[in-house]
Amino acid sequence: MKLWVTLVCSALMLCAAERTYTYEELDVREDGVLVETQTLKLANGIGQFFYEAGQLKSETPFKNGLREGLGKIYYESGKLKSETPFKNDKIEGLKKEYYESGVLQTEVTFVNDEAEGVGKFYYPTGKLQGETPFKKNQPAGITKLYSPTGQLIRTIEFKEGKILKGFDYNDQGNKIELNRDELIEATK
Numbered sequence: 001m002k003l004w005v006t007l008v009c010s011a012l013m014l015c016a017a018e019r020t021y022t023y024e025e026l027d028v029r030e031d032g033v034l035v036e037t038q039t040l041k042l043a044n045g046i047g048q049f050f051y052e053a054g055q056l057k058s059e060t061p062f063k064n065g066l067r068e069g070l071g072k073i074y075y076e077s078g079k080l081k082s083e084t085p086f087k088n089d090k091i092e093g094l095k096k097e098y099y100e101s102g103v104l105q106t107e108v109t110f111v112n113d114e115a116e117g118v119g120k121f122y123y124p125t126g127k128l129q130g131e132t133p134f135k136k137n138q139p140a141g142i143t144k145l146y147s148p149t150g151q152l153i154r155t156i157e158f159k160e161g162k163i164l165k166g167f168d169y170n171d172q173g174n175k176i177e178l179n180r181d182e183l184i185e186a187t188k
Helices: 002-017 181-185
Strands: 021-024 024-029 034-036 045-050 056-063 070-073 080-087 092-098 104-113 115-124 128-135 141-146 150-157 162-169 176-177
Touching: 150 181, 162 181
Parallel strands: 021 045
Antiparallel strands: 024 034, 045 056, 056 070, 070 080, 080 092, 092 104, 104 115, 115 128, 128 141, 141 150, 150 162, 162 176
16 A cells, blocks of 8 residues: 555656746746746746747747757647757757648758758658758768759758859759859858
């Protein structure tokens, strides 16, 4: 009987420790940690923000005042707009953004709050539009852009976020080097 009472009390404390917060119920301390406005206790639960009309705009999980878990942002229609994984208040893992239709728009892996690895970008049809390698949150390597039919149409080479060179590809697959002004315009 004593074990059963202990288990029930433990379960109740765990449920009570996590709660849902509105914007007004949270405050940010000088060190960046989120606390409950009334009690100044560390936030543990889900922070929710709403559009003026009342629909859920975003929800972010918190543990000990820091973002921890999968944060989500929604369109006013209620459809998922993005998913961002957090660990110890930093983006950690695969961040995804979606078109309102639900089709994946972008996916980029983050390590310790910085883009790392190959980011992929998609057309509204779901076909691959481009891919860019990232290192320490900057383009590093060769970015490839594709037509809606999947044909390679442009490459741009980056090193530490700086453009080195780029090429356009015609219908026959022949490459044409881009001049500096074209490269700058292409990356806007």
